[in-house]
Amino acid sequence: MLKQKTLKDSFSLSGKGLHTGLDLTVTFNPAPDNHGYKIQRIDLEGQPTFDAVADNVSETTRGTVISKNGVKVSTVEHGMAALYALGIDNCLIQVNGPEFPILDGSAQYYVNEIERVGTVEQNAVKDFYIIKSKIEFRDETTGSSIIVLPDENFSLNVLVSYDSNILPNQFATREDMTKFRDKIAKSRTFVFVREIEPLLQAGLIKGG
Structure with a gap:
């Protein structure tokens, strides 16, 4: 049976938020068995923590937003993808604002840091979803x-059309x-010129 994994050590990444334009730092920490992925807003009173799970996804317009009880964090998709792809089951993610930094627009920085600090096998057995019928x-x-x-x-098959x-x-x-690492992590966020003005008017891409 496959065992759960977490990080051997913490790492931090800093940069601008794509949509907020804020200077942000996100820190990925080791976590105990069966902890899952949790995000903590360390800039807010009480430092609220919530599960980074699909049920807490509140918006997917130009980025993935995870929220709970009015507290939200956006643009989490690159960091979360790197955790999953590299087999991390348990991680406490602390961020000092409402968004993860965009970095170079890809997941590569996260992958590099996870590989640098390494992973450790834990005692608990890894959980799996078993698909029994079409969804x-x-x-x-x-x-x-x-x-x-x-x-x-x-297996994964993806088709996308940008019109x-x-x-x-x-x-x-x-x-x-x-x-x-080699085929997906370097893929970067992009935008068409025709989309820039509407996005700015919507109060987005302030850090782009």
Whole structure:
């Protein structure tokens, strides 16, 4: 049976928030068995902590926002992806503001730091979700969808269309997460020129 893992040591990364423009520092810490991923806003009174789970995702417009009881943290997707892809089950993430720093717009800095500090195997057995029937999530506004199907092994097929003459439809398939570092982590956030003004008017990309 596979055992849970956490970080051997803490690491911090600092930079501008993509949407807030604030100077931010996020720190990833080791955590005990069965802790899961938790985010702590150390800049707020009481330093509230909440689970970084799908049930707490409150918004996905131009970034993933996780919130609980009115406390939120945005642009968490690169850091969270790196944790999952590198097999980390338990981590306490502390941030001194409402957003993770954007860094270079990719997950590469997170991957580099996780590999630098290393991981440690814990006593608890790793949890798995077993898909027993087809599950489908669809956004009627955008037409996007996610379909999950039962299988003996993990695999991922992704098709994305940007409705652009410059950037054609993109397709990728992955049989596991072992190539995350080389094939995915360096992928960077981007924006089309036509989107910049509407995003600025919406109060976003202040740090872009």
